[in-house]
Amino acid sequence: MSNQLAVRSNAVAQVKRIIRGDSTEDIYDIARATLREFSIDHLHNIESKIDRTDPRRERMTSEQARSEIMTTFLNFVDFPELFRDVASSVLLEKWGGVPGTWANWVREDELDNFHPTNIISAALLPEPQKVRENQEYRRFNNLFGEIANAQLSTYGDITAVTRQTLLNGTKGAFDALVKTIAQAYERLIGTKAYSILTSNPIAFDEKELFHADHNNVVTKTSDFSADLSQALNLMYGQKNYFPTLPGDSKTQFAVIQPRFVITSPAQSIEAAKVVGEYNKALLDEQKLSVIVEPRLVDFGGWFLSAGKEQSSICLFKLRGSKAPSVMTKEISRTDGLEVKHQWDIDVAPVDYRGLVRVM
Numbered sequence: 001m002s003n004q005l006a007v008r009s010n011a012v013a014q015v016k017r018i019i020r021g022d023s024t025e026d027i028y029d030i031a032r033a034t035l036r037e038f039s040i041d042h043l044h045n046i047e048s049k050i051d052r053t054d055p056r057r058e059r060m061t062s063e064q065a066r067s068e069i070m071t072t073f074l075n076f077v078d079f080p081e082l083f084r085d086v087a088s089s090v091l092l093e094k095w096g097g098v099p100g101t102w103a104n105w106v107r108e109d110e111l112d113n114f115h116p117t118n119i120i121s122a123a124l125l126p127e128p129q130k131v132r133e134n135q136e137y138r139r140f141n142n143l144f145g146e147i148a149n150a151q152l153s154t155y156g157d158i159t160a161v162t163r164q165t166l167l168n169g170t171k172g173a174f175d176a177l178v179k180t181i182a183q184a185y186e187r188l189i190g191t192k193a194y195s196i197l198t199s200n201p202i203a204f205d206e207k208e209l210f211h212a213d214h215n216n217v218v219t220k221t222s223d224f225s226a227d228l229s230q231a232l233n234l235m236y237g238q239k240n241y242f243p244t245l246p247g248d249s250k251t252q253f254a255v256i257q258p259r260f261v262i263t264s265p266a267q268s269i270e271a272a273k274v275v276g277e278y279n280k281a282l283l284d285e286q287k288l289s290v291i292v293e294p295r296l297v298d299f300g301g302w303f304l305s306a307g308k309e310q311s312s313i314c315l316f317k318l319r320g321s322k323a324p325s326v327m328t329k330e331i332s333r334t335d336g337l338e339v340k341h342q343w344d345i346d347v348a349p350v351d352y353r354g355l356v357r358v359m
Contacts, residue, residue, distance in 0.1 A: 007038050011073070028066060031073035088326050091178050091341075095323035100186040101291045102193040105260050106347070107311040110319040114152045119350060120145040126242045127252055144242050146204045148350040150316045155188060156324075156342030178326075181341045185324050192347035193313050194295040197262070197303055197357070203349045209312070214352040215239075220301055220359050224270045228278065231304040231356040232258055238353040254353050259307035260289055264296035271302065301359025312354040318344040 011034040017023035111117055124144040131137055161177065196209065203209040210217050215238055218230045235258050239251045263271045271290045279287040296302070305311065324343040 007034060010034075028070065031069050035069065035073055091182055091326055092323045095182050095185075100190045101262075101293050102190045102315075103186075104289075104291060105262070105305045105308060105311050106189075106193050106313050106315050107308045107350075108315045108317065110321075111150060111152055111316050111346075112319050114344070116149060116151045119148045119150055124240050124242070126240075126245060126249065140244075144240070146351065148203070148314075148348060150314070150346045150348040150350075152316060152318055152344045152346050154342055154344050155185070156340060157184075158338050158340045161337050161339050177339070181324060181326070184341075185343055189315055189345070189347055190295065193315075194293060196313055196347065196349055197355075198296070198299050200357070201349070204352055209349050209352055210355070210357040211352070216352055216356045218356060218358040224267070225274045225277075227358050228261070228274055228304070231358050234356050235304055235306070235354075240353075256306050256310055256354050257286065258288060258304050260291050260305045261302060262291045262293055262296070262305055263302035264299055265292055265294065266297070267302055268292040301357060303358065304356040306354035310354045312349055312351045314348060314350045316346040316348065 011030060014023065014025065014030050015027060017025075109119075120143050125140065126144070129138060159177075200208045200210050204214070207213060215234055218227055218234065220227055235256050238254045238256050240254045242250055242252070261271050261275055268290060275288045275290050321344060324341050327340045327342075329338040329340070
């Protein structure tokens with residue numbers, strides 16, 4: 001029994017390396033070698049059926065024999081457990097490389113539960129005051145900032161996958177399935193983030209995210225350069241508000257750094273020309289980048305956004321969850337698996353500074 005466990009453990013380790021892309025070995029060769037060591041009688045029985053010199057052979061093609069060997073091998077190494085373990089780790093790797101444009105400018109945070117949560121969006125403190133000798137420090141009992149709301153929801157689906165699908169594709173099938181799951185969530189988050197920009201929901205003080213009172217709205221003209229100049233002026237001029245402070249100290253510059261011009265494909269050429277010319281005279285840390293987003297293809301305007309650290313939109317995840325999770329269940333009546341993927345997330349506006357709409 002100890003030898004069987006050692007053979008099983010070694011086989012599983014080798015298959016994991018193949019699926020993760022760390023090995024170029026053929027999974028079929030590993031299957032044959034493992035069964036030969038574990039149960040040579042069974043392997044011989046299968047292979048004898050395609051041995052042209054064996055008069056007892058049955059009509060079995062080499063592809064059928066390959067399938068039977070692989071099925072026996074995957075039963076031997078506990079296929080559902082193997083898939084779940086490998087898929088979860090590969091999914092985390094895939095998620096780190098998702099190509100969605102939202103990942104450049106949407107910030108990320110965590111929530112502890114599924115209850116509606118009030119968030120001090122800007123989490124502000126005013127500039128510290130000078131403390132003279134024997135003078136008491138001023139005291140703030142709370143952080144300043146507008147209140148934002150977020151609530152996690154669970155997203156997911158179940159996909160039935162046959163063993164044959166995964167076996168026929170070996171490494172490619174595992175990789176394709178996991179990559180597809182990661183891309184599906186990337187699209188979901190992107191759709192949510194950009195729908196906030198285009199739908200302009202009620203967000204703060206019973207006003208829309210983009211509102212004249214928020215100092216983040218520019219009326220679009222035919223001159224992209226002039227519109228960009230006005231948008232930059234608005235963002236650089238955005239301020240924080242501290243109602244309990246006296247006089248002019250109630251408002252202080254937020255010091256938001258513009259980073260991205262987010263535009264549709266139709267406006268991207270003009271945006272690239274204007275931004276390219278603008279960047280020539282700037283410090284590297286002040287330069288802009290153009291994001292071309294397909295979801296804005298029917299949107300007539302464009303947006304100026306700060307970077308992730310000052311973004312007005314946030315992706316919230318359940319604490320400790322870095323990527324979608326994968327669970328599996330063996331289908332008892334057919335030869336396959338149910339693969340369930342899920343993620344607890346929300347995408348919500350958390351500030352009106354850090355964005356300007358040009359429309």
